[in-house]
Structures are given as C-alpha cells and as structure tokens.
Amino acid sequence: MQLEIRGLTKRFGTFTANDHIDLTIEPGEIHCLLGENGAGKSTLMNMLYGLLDPDEGQVLLDGKPAKFATPGDAIEAGIGMVHQHFMLVPVFTVAENIMLGREQTRGLGVLNRASAAALVRELSDKYKLAVDPASLVQDLPVGVQQRVEILKALANNAEVLILDEPTAVLTPQEIDELMSIMDSLRNNGTSIVFITHKLREVKAIGDKITVIRRGKVVGTTEPTASEPDLAEMMVGRGVKLVVDKDEPEVGDVALDVKNLTVIGTRGTTVVRNVSFDVRAGEILGIAGVQGNGQTELVKALLGLVRPASGQIQLEGRTISRHGPRQVLEEGIGYIPEDRSHDGFVSSFSVRENLVLDLYKHDEFSRGLALNQQAMTTNAQQRIEEFDIRTQSMNSSVSALSGGNQQKVVVARELSRRLKVLIASQPTRGVDVGSIEFIHQRIVAERDKGTAVVIVSTELDEIFALSDRIAVMYDGRIVDIVSPDILRDEIGLLMAGGDAKGAAAPEERSGSGATAAGTAGFDEETAKNA
C-alpha cells in the first residue's frame, strides 16, 4: 500500500506543530523520520493514526483520499502504530492485549481465549516474534512488550507500520533484533515508518530518510548521507558530535559505595550488593537498560529510600542513614531522571525554581522571609550564565521547552559548592543544542574537582562523558570498564553477559540469528565506539 501525505498541518493555538508536511511512503519501504524531540514527528504520526485531527491537508492511500477520525478508522485502513509509550494494559495477558478491540468470541460476547492464544502463536511463528500468549504484560521485559505491540498491529493486518521511537527503551542487542524484525517485515511487503532521532539507526536500516525540523520537512535524503550532514539537517546548524574533554585530574575518593542493597516497594531486591567508588575530578558513567536498578541506586544515594544493607561514604563519612536534606547539605548535587516530577515545581517561576533547595541558606532568606532581592539577582545571573531561554524570570517553568527546563535544574544544582554531582538521564527529552551545553557544563564541573556520577540509558551519552563506565544489569554492577571498550561488548554486559564474548546463552542465540541481517549496522556501531 502506498501512503501519501499532502500538506498536512496542525496548529496548537499560535504554535504550528506541523506546517504543510508532504511525505510519500512506498510499499515495502522503511522510511525514516528523523528529527529532534519536539520537531513534530509524533504529532504527524498521531494525525495519521486518527488520534489528532489535522487542520489542513489530506492523506492518500494508493492515491485515494482517506480520512481517519479515530484510531479505529486508521486500523481499518491498514495502518498500525507502535507507540513510544506502549499502549498495552499491564495487568492483561499478551493474548488479551492483542485481542482487545477485535476480540474473538464464542457468540453472545463471551471471550474465546483459546482462539486468541492460537492467533498469537500463529502470528508469532509467522513473523518469528517469540512471546507467550498467557504471560502478563507487566511481567515482561520492555523488549518483549514491544514485540507484543508489533504483533498487535500485525494482528490487525497492518500494511503500514509506524514505529515511534522504538529503540529508546532497548538494549543494543534488542535493537539488533528489532532491526532484523523490521527487515523481515519489509521483505513481506509491509511499509514501515521509523521515527527516531538516532543517526546511527537511520543509516543502518532506512531506505529513505526524511528530516523534520520545527514542524517542517527540511529534506529527504538517502541513508548514504554522512552523520554530520544528517545532524546538521536535523538541528539546522553544524553540531559537534563529541564532547571536548581532557584527561581527568583524578583526586581522592569522594563517594564510596560498599555492598549496597536496596529492596523495592514490591519486596523484590532491586539493587544487589553494589560497590563502587568515584574520585574527585572524574566522571563515572552508569550504563544499563532502563529498570535494572539505576533509579533505586540513585534514590538510595540521595537518601530517598533507606538501603536494606551496605554503606555509602562521602569523603570518608558515612551518609547511608541521611535524609535528602542532609545529603544535599553534605554537598551532593542531584539532577533527577524525571525533571517534571522531581526536578522542579512546574507552576513556580524560573526565579523560584532556581532556589528550590537553597532557600534556607542565609543568602536567600531573612529570618522566616525570603530575600526576594537576592533571588532576583541570582536568577539574572543564572539565566545569563546558563543561557536559559525564557520570556522573563517570572514566567513559570512549565512554559519552557524541555531543554530550558533542564537547564534550570542544572543551573540550580551547579550553583552550590559540590563534592559529588549525581546526574540521572541529564539530557533525556532535551534538544541537541542544550545537550551540547549541558555536557560541557558537566565536564567543566568535573574539571573543578567534583566527582560526577552520570546515569544514562543512552550509550552515546555514556561514551561521550565517562572516564570509567559501570554497567548495571538486574540490580548488580556487572563490570566497571574503561570507555575505550567496544560498543558491542558493553551491549553484551548490559544484557547480563560477559564482555569477553561469553554471553548468556539466550542473548548469544538472539544476536547470532540477527547478525547476518544487520551486518552493516554492526560495522557502524563498531566504528562509532
């Protein structure tokens, strides 16, 4: 099926999210949609899937105009979508999720679970997507949940499959596997729209690349285009893909974690016997797929959860039993992974958010009252220093773009004298310009002699910043390695295997099967590492 988009436009108030977008997707083609966060890729796809009404323009299927008022219409027309945040009901089984909306029944609306399970098995055999129809979705790893999402679309006989940032949550091995799935779908005649902001991936798998910037198509190119060229198209100016940094001048041990174990809210052990240290003036990157204990480890370091056992020492003093306030006062800075949840109060102004954990200091308080004058001076300085793009210091943080919101958090945390900086996903959902800036500031903080811990699921970020890399899997630190390790090796570690090639059996067979299909991709990754 050929899918053509003509002049599709969507406005939210005065903001034009999509401005006359034209796009043609040929049958059996993997068409990459490349663009930064907030460029309007998801808006476009949501219009295509009937979740948003376009203000102008039309969609043509095999040359005939089509109109999708609801996702139901889009599904009917043969369009399937795998959303960035999975649209799966966690407490349902795989079969229930796949049958939802097009349920197999025995008549009178009574569910026929057996036939639903049979359909899942049939599809998963046909497309080589192994899943157990009876397992609960919430018990499955994200990679498998994604397979369920793809199966769900295929069960609806999708001829055009939209994959919205599908690789964000996957390990490098799972990404390889996804690539080979996409490859086999393409060979079966399914067209795929692959949305991403990762250059390596579009080059590895794409047949055609369309770049979107600020709601407009800036160009269509072939996957042979070089990475710097693609980056320039995507951002609109030349981008440095590497962070400038010198060799670290390493000092004494600043943060020392010994045998730390944390038990999660559900009673399962989420951090298992973790030990590491970070020295002043170095950056330790903690790599790992989302959900392998990094979040809980950081929470324990901050005193947000009490560890079940183990010790945390800051410059030789034990802080394992400190609460968050004490931890902050000891000189630990914290950039949380979910800034809108833990990083700021979105309805407060930029000025107020810049002193959110400093208001008690003499500098900003006068007895019980706040020192408004000092807060204003502070805000002026920080906005200038960190290039925070805001209409005024009094506009609320919620009005800022993701990158500028993150700069507010970074500015606040770096405005204290720090011994240790803990940054969790410091550039998630942030535009490339801000990423560059935040990375530079973190390196500058390191050079001031601060020990830095970066937790990131993005390997690019880990490689760009780290002086040493700790890899977490299933709550453990599997290994601590130097950043000149190969990308593939670290991928194996992230999946719980051994970097020297002795991977756990299941990962071994998985990546082995896909190796042939994505040989080009592997080369690419190796080069980048």
Place this chain on the structure above:
Amino acid sequence: MSTVTSLRTPDATDTVRDPAEMQRRVKLTVTLLLVSAIIFYFWWTIDDEQVFYLLSGERTRDTVPGEISTHPVTLTCGIVVLVAAVAAALGLMRHGATTLISMLVVGLAFLLCFVVWAYSDLDVAFKPWITNPLPGTFAVATPLVLGALAGCLCERAGVINVAIEGQFLAGAFFASVVASLTYSAGAGLLGGIIAGIGISAMLALFSIRYLVNQVVLGVVLVVFAQGLTNFLLDQIPNDATIKAYLNEPPKLQDIAIPGLSDIPLIGEAMFDQTILVYLMYAAVVFVTFVMFETRWGLRVRAVGEHPKAADTVGIKVRRIRWQAVLLAGVFAGLGGAYYTVGSTGSFDKNASSGNGFIALAAVIMGRWHPLWATFAALFFGLMSSLRNQLSLVDKIPSELLTMTPYLATVVAVAGFVGRVRPPAADGEPYVKS
C-alpha cells in the same frame, strides 16, 4: 577468582532482610499476641461452666439447646492463636493461601470466644441463648453486596462511585412509591432500578462529559439524593388514604427453596429469603462473569486501566464508561430497594443510614473484584448481625456496640488489606489530546 565472587553474590544478597517485610512480621505477631491475650483473659474471667446455643428453629419451652463448655473452648482457641503468633514471629506467615486460612481461623476463634464471653455470667433469670448470626448476615449484606457490585463496575471502568449511598436512597424511595402505587413489591424493585440508573446517569454526565472531580461529585450526589428524597417524602400528605398509595408498599415475601433451605446452619440463612437476595446471588455471578469472560468486560477493564491504549485500538472509551456506570445503577438501585420493599416497608428519612459508604469500603476491601467485594460485604453483614444479637445481652454498652461493625471494617481495610492497587485510571477522566 572473579568467578568465585560472582557465584557468591546471590547468597550474600538473599540474606538481606527486607525492612518492610520485617515490619509486617512484627505487626502481625504483636496483633496475634494481643488477640490471644484477650482470649486468655476471657478464659480466666468466665465463671459459668457452659453457655447455650440454638442454631435453628424457634425457642420454645421444650427446645433443648446445645451447650458450649466455656473453659476448654476458650483455652483451645487461645492456644491456637498463640501458635499462630509464634508462626508469624518465625516468619512462616508469608503471603499465600495458608496464611489466609490461618488468619480466618484466628478470626473465627476470636469471634467464638467473644460471643461465649458475652453470653456467660449474665446476672439475669432468663438466660439468653446464642443464636445463628447467619440469617441476619445475609439480610444485612444483600444491599451491601449489590452496592459493592455497582462500585466495582464503575471503578473498573475508571469512574469513582462515591454516590452509592445516593443511589440507595433514591432506589429505596422510588421502590416504595412504585410498589405502593401498583401494589406490587416486584414493581417496586423496578422503580428502585430506574432511580438507581437516574443517579448513575447524573454521575456519568458530570464525570465523563463535564470532567467534574469524581469524589466531590459523588458526595454532592449523596447530599442531592438525601435532599430530594426528604423533600418528596415531606410532600406526601399525612392522610392515611393518600399515604397508602404513595408510601405503604407491600413487602417482598420470603421464598423457601425446597431442599436447599433445610441444610443445617446455612439453609435458612441463604435459601429462605426474599427474591431480592436470590437476585443478589445472580448479580454476583453475572457481574463476575461479564467482567472477566466477555468482550464488554475486557473493554471495561481496559478503559479503567489504560484508556489511551483502549482508544488506540478503536474502543470508544467514553461510551464504555457510560455503559458501565449505567449498568452499575441497576444493581445499586436494587440494593436501595432492600431498605423499603425488601425489609421495613415504607420509606423513612435516611433509610439506608450510610450503608452506601460501607459498600464502597467493601469495594476497596475486596480489591475491586466482585467476588472478594461480596465476601467483604458479607463480613460487614456478619458484624452487624452479631451487634444486633449482642445488643440484647446487657454486657457491653450498646453505644459501643453500634460502632463495632464500622470499626471492624476500618481495621480490616487498614490492617489486613493493606496497600492495594486500584484500577490505574480510576477517577481520571479521559480527554483526547
């Protein structure tokens, strides 16, 4: 060398105790020790050698009651609970069926000893006998179960229903009016159902269409139903001939099911009841089946857990929610009818006296599952039934007794149910972005 360390790591972490689990263990042990202490106190203070009980039939001059020897029974129960406390202290009481059964045994042992204590050493000439609390249990629990089913249906679809009490009141009033007008108790049930659906429609309209905060909305609807029924009741002239047509309904008659009603202990309680109680049984089966085995039920649970996921597969979220809330009105309205045609007859102000909120508690205690909610409602029914019985025995102040069912519910919800996970999108209106 490195292999040895990596092999040893799991052992090292497995010995680490979860603080939350330890806390639970301590709490459970202390509670059980306290319970056994109270039972031993009963054993120590009771003077009577035996108390009498009669589990079925009328008490006449010739009836020979059963006997309970007070001291052996209380002592045995005390020891059983003590053993359970020791097991809890040793960490044997984990989550699971065995624990559930042991907790049930402990609960029953405590109730038995409490009743024995309450009926012993009475300084009256005519000694009361312990009677079967179950018939009362089923009677009191019927509206609660129906209300809880309504709650489950709404909340599984993602609409919080605090207005069950309002549905009860409206159902009770209109059941009485319709039954009086038609002189048919069965038609009264229909009136109750329609009133229940009416309140449901308001709940759905304001919560699904106008996105009003659902807890506030529920409370407002309760107050609205109170005001409306009181107002309409006051409009009925105090003239016997007119009143007969408006608020003197015929009551539902007990129907004994041949065979089943002769089962000892539970026969009379379960199978010699009004049609409303049998409808309640059917409703429990119906709601459980519909919710878990049908296409519609799957969709209801999907819109309550992840409405956006349901939307992306072409399910009309708001429509499903409307349907669920309206269907809930049927059961809540039937529950309300219990308070007039199902029991006392004519409607009095505030006829359901807050039981709608107990039904809501049963929903939570039953973890949003119709079957468990039914058991929770029966538990409250048992407590109420015991209270009614014990109020005849002058051992405990009646004001204190009145509190017990509510207190027991709060303790049960807080202590034994603990933190439960409601449907993920419960109370969140669905707005397309």
